[in-house]
Amino acid sequence: MTDDLCLFALSETRAFGRSVATSLGTELSDHAEDNFDDGEHATRPLTNVRDKDVYVVQSMYDAPELSVNDKLCRLAFFCGALRDAAAARVTAVLPYLSYQRKDRKSKPRDPVTTRYLAAMVEAVGVDRVLAMDVHNLAAFQNAFRVRTDHLEARPLLVDHVLREVGERGVVVISPDEGGVKRAHRFAKALRVRGDRAVTVAFVEKVRQDNRLTGGSLVGDVDGRVAVIVDDLISTGTTIHRATEACAREGAEEIYAVATHGVFVGNAAKNIGTDLLSRTFVTNTIPPFRLEGTKAHAKLEVCDASGRVARAIAAIHTGGSVAALNTIEEEPTST
Template sequence: MDEVPGAPATQPLKPADPELAVFALDANGDLAQNIGRSLHLELAPHEERRFEDGEFKIRPLANVRNKDVFVISSLYGEADTSVSDKLCRLLFFTGALKDAGARNVTTVAPYLCFQRKDRQTKPRDPIGTRYLAQLLEAMGTDRVMTIDAHNLAAYQNAFRCDSDHLDAQALFARFFSRLVGGKEISVVSPDLGGEKRAELFRERLERVLARPVAKGFMDKRRSEGKVTGDIFAGDVKGRTAIVLDDLISGGGTMARVAAACRREGATEVWCAATHGVFSPAAAPVLESAPIDRLVVTDSVPLPSYMNSDLLQRRLTVVSVANLLAQAIRCCHEGGSIAKLLEEGA
């Protein structure tokens, strides 16, 4: 497995900024520690104590009165800590920060949970994205920051507080441009819902490579846990197909698109997803899929079952630490997130 750091941070904050505090609630703190290093800032301490019945106490151990506070918490599930547990910790910690006099509290969730159900497709369906927004806002969250939301329009419309949306397009474009050489490339969306994301990435890759990049997409319909749809459209014959998605969970979507690209004549298939939310079932699915290279970011740490030799030879992790650090700096200092993304953090 390869690990690729993000671009070096520029114009770092002073080591002791009296108006800024950054906390990290993730048990796996590598990403948060790298964000702190990019900011030249020590992460603020907090206390978390669990009781015998599963309840907990969580509080900041640093003075936050009148400070601009950022709380890093990637909301993915682990074997010993569920998504709901992490969300509850974040909500209670946000409330404690507001009670302690924090001027602003920003939730920095590299991976934001409960976004897959973003609209009603069946009678009485829940709308998880909106409910999540209401919970965070009820506890006093002033701003939410995430990377590559599952549905950007749903994310932007769900929140009444400020919401910043980052993307990994520049990181992926920079990574793939070093590998492409003279190969002909096609960017493929695994479903129609992700076509806009793939198109924006294709346009960025064209600018980086300074030559045309083809495109394609796969039909996909999901109902009651079953995925159907076999229609493939686009130009991948004789090309390296780069399949782009926001996340990989069970691996089935990437596997079926990779197989379709091969059937349509692609010479190689490279798959990229911002969030590697790999379930235990993903490892065997991805091992047997016709995928030559798999690229994810460190928004979610890799689970141990993704460490097989076959997967490690294909897998690359690109860091989003500097992207998040510069976004925190922009928010704190009044900079432009749009300019940051356009320049390619």
């Protein structure tokens, strides 16, 4: 990388950031995060960023040490400090973007938190936002007035799934109607990379008053491997319902695939079921909530840092991030 690039990784994202730096052939730039007795904090760069192209990596998941809101505040303050230090361009690199599921009003007077988060980031002078597999791409792009780049983990996850399923027949399952397009893209990637026929099915799901109903499978999985694909796994209830539906309809084996493993609530129980052979996620969120559980033993964590590094390199050199999401690219497995 050129000398005018600076890469920072905040708080608990430093391990991920170091992997990104290694892939870029550079090192993380130094910064300080100071905590004060009154609960306030200060975050500042220790490297000269004047006229530099600066990237700040912060995966905004909730953790025991720092909440989602702590991380958002630290990100905003640090990006503001970079702007005050005369950085030429500041890009927020968000492997996992918090509040992305609250992108519309579902009840009267509901907040549209995704848009408010975007306003906060823009207010401190961020020029560009790079995020991986957001829940609703159109909502993400419309919430921000600054430039946005969307990176997919699909090429990485497809390679891992293909190694697991071998030559067997595959059906890609969307756990609800809203994810059918995502399932079709994943199936297309499996067809191209695996040189095989892959079909798509989906599970009917109705959410009312925060309760899920439905569970009928639309499509044929009998005697084939079912691969359930979603953008994230939170409590795992949606994945569990889809797993049960596939098992009832005679699936030979069942896998779950998601970019982000949030794993809250009953997730360990829901994805630890014997019906589910393996769950594939990336390391945008460390699976610390599953440690010591049966679900953790069946979890395969795919390293997404290399893809994030390639996206940063593309932005820095004027290349295309969208091109990294195409299925024609070479395998990206780690």
